[in-house]
Amino acid sequence: MDVLRPPLIRIGGRVYRKNLIQxxxxxxxxxxxxxxxxxxxxxxxxxxxxxAFVVEETERGFQCRVEVPSPLYKYIIGKKGxxxxxxxxxxxxxxxxxKPGVEGxxxxxxxxxxxxISARTRIDVLLDSFRKKQPFTxxxxxxLNQPAIQEKFLQFKEQVLEKCSKDHGVSSSLFQNxxxxxxTLGTLVLLNEQEIQKACDLLQxxxxxxxxxxxGGQPLTVEVAxxxxxxxxxxxxxxxxxxxxxxxxxxxxxxxxxxxxxxFVASGLMLKEWDRVKLHATVMNTLFRKDPTEEANNTMTRxxxxxxxxxxxGQNILxxxxxxxxxxxQLDSVRLSQRFSSDASGYYATSGxxxxx
Numbered sequence: 001m002d003v004l005r006p007p008l009i010r011i012g013g014r015v016y017r018k019n020l021i022q023x024x025x026x027x028x029x030x031x032x033x034x035x036x037x038x039x040x041x042x043x044x045x046x047x048x049x050x051x052a053f054v055v056e057e058t059e060r061g062f063q064c065r066v067e068v069p070s071p072l073y074k075y076i077i078g079k080k081g082x083x084x085x086x087x088x089x090x091x092x093x094x095x096x097x098x099k100p101g102v103e104g105x106x107x108x109x110x111x112x113x114x115x116x117i118s119a120r121t122r123i124d125v126l127l128d129s130f131r132k133k134q135p136f137t138x139x140x141x142x143x144l145n146q147p148a149i150q151e152k153f154l155q156f157k158e159q160v161l162e163k164c165s166k167d168h169g170v171s172s173s174l175f176q177n178x179x180x181x182x183x184t185l186g187t188l189v190l191l192n193e194q195e196i197q198k199a200c201d202l203l204q205x206x207x208x209x210x211x212x213x214x215x216g217g218q219p220l221t222v223e224v225a226x227x228x229x230x231x232x233x234x235x236x237x238x239x240x241x242x243x244x245x246x247x248x249x250x251x252x253x254x255x256x257x258x259x260x261x262x263x264f265v266a267s268g269l270m271l272k273e274w275d276r277v278k279l280h281a282t283v284m285n286t287l288f289r290k291d292p293t294e295e296a297n298n299t300m301t302r303x304x305x306x307x308x309x310x311x312x313x314g315q316n317i318l319x320x321x322x323x324x325x326x327x328x329x330q331l332d333s334v335r336l337s338q339r340f341s342s343d344a345s346g347y348y349a350t351s352g353x354x355x356x357x
Contacts (some may be wrong), residue, residue, distance in 0.1 A: 061111035068190030091119040136187035169312030179346025200352030224326035237314035241280035
């Protein structure tokens with residue numbers, strides 16, 4: 001890392017630069033002191049109150065409340081309580097944390113407003129750092145598991161295995177579960193019911209703000225046709241996907257996807273990974289070879305997932321099935337899908353959805 005250009009962290013409209021010097025003293029994750037930062041902006045003063053949160057005046061001084069999902073409490077407490085103690089000592093505050101597993105608010109109290117603001121700012125950055133390390137729990141998806149599409153997919157699988165099974169790495173374990181064929185728009189880390197509800201509420205606001213205008217309140221007719229690979233060398237393929245396009249040739253599907261992701265990123269519920277959503281339906285994935293439950297973990301997630309994967313030679317598949325037609329489908333909703341789950345149809349369990357009509 002260039003010490004003159006430290007990484008920037010954006011939280012709630014504020015921008016911080018991260019001081020990495022002290023990280024070396026805390027090798028354990030719970031003691032990782034990633035919250036030692038400096039405010040970047042006019043005045044460059046961390047003691048100035050922020051519009052991003054409320055500091056209340058009390059009889060004993062000041063306090064601030066922050067909603068934190070219970071799985072993240074441990075990162076504020078630290079090993080043997082050291083992180084919490086250090087926060088309290090350096091900011092001259094007391095930090096009240098609910099019992100493990102109990103959802104509630106963390107309360108920061110102190111005699112000085114500046115100390116409360118400093119503690120809240122450090123907690124925000126600490127939580128942001130560790131939230132990014134959590135495996136995603138949900139994802140926005142378009143379901144492509146209509147019976148006609150599933151039937152064509154199974155034909156594709158049968159023909160690939162018949163004609164290409166001798167190619168390096170090709171096996172039946174690489175294929176997607178036909179009941180879970182989908183387009184992934186983006187992934188989310190939702191750690192409690194309140195965060196799930198927040199995502200559901202945002203979906204409905206998106207419907208009112210722009211989705212209805214783009215779709216006209218009608219399903220989008222999409223064709224699924226042709227296959228393509230993700231990485232640079234088709235002889236070492238990790239993900240093979242079916243391409244999707246609007247039947248009328250418009251870009252309305254892309255517009256809905258991009259604007260949804262933009263709104264979820266702006267809300268803090270989703271991390272920005274790409275400039276535009278790559279609309280694709282995974283049909284073969286080397287992640288499935290070892291763990292069939294990783295059906296949602298496609299190329300839109302952590303790049304590290306491509307490590308230690310046995311690639312397959314997709315050259316013949318691409319040549320023989322370049323224009324394979326999977327069929328036509330009516331997309332009538334965006335779903336907030338739950339990872340590692342199934343509903344009665346075999347698709348991912350739905351925590352919420354945005355219906356076009």
